[in-house]
Amino acid sequence: MPHAPLKPGAVFAFRKTMTVAEQAMFTGISGNLGGLYVDAVRAKKAGASNMVAFELAVGGLATTCLSQLGGPTRRISSIALNFAAPVIVGESVEARAEIVSVAGDEAICRVTCMLSPSGATVVDGTATLVPFAKV
Secondary structure (H helix, E strand, O other), rough: OOOOOOOOOOOOEEEEEEHHHHHHHHHHHHHHHHHHHHHHHHHHHHHHHHHOOOOOHHHHHHHHHHHHHHHEEEEEEEEEEEEEOOEOOOOOEEEEEEEOOOOOOEEOOOOEEEEOOOOOOEEEEEEEEEEEEOO
16 A cells, blocks of 8 residues: 655644543553552642643653554654653643654654643654555
């Protein structure tokens, strides 16, 4: 299957609220039982208003955007994320990915996650999309 052309400037954004139910599922998937993530009382003692959403769950929202940009024949070959600030369970996050350059079938993307509606950046980084398999 041929790969659709990738174009610099292409953008996809996705927004969702980080829920308690998803926090519980990610706890089971990751095995992370850190107090900030699973215990609202401990999180509040540390200064948060509620449990902190798992950083990789928040960053994972960007993979939805990358998947949409890359289409069905591309995958993420690398991703580097900086977590600028915590996200509290119950907050809404808008993830965004933009293709910044293309070399052959590879695309370099900028990814960001921002609190909605404030726009405060909580995650930023880069990712590379490549063909799933050589055709």
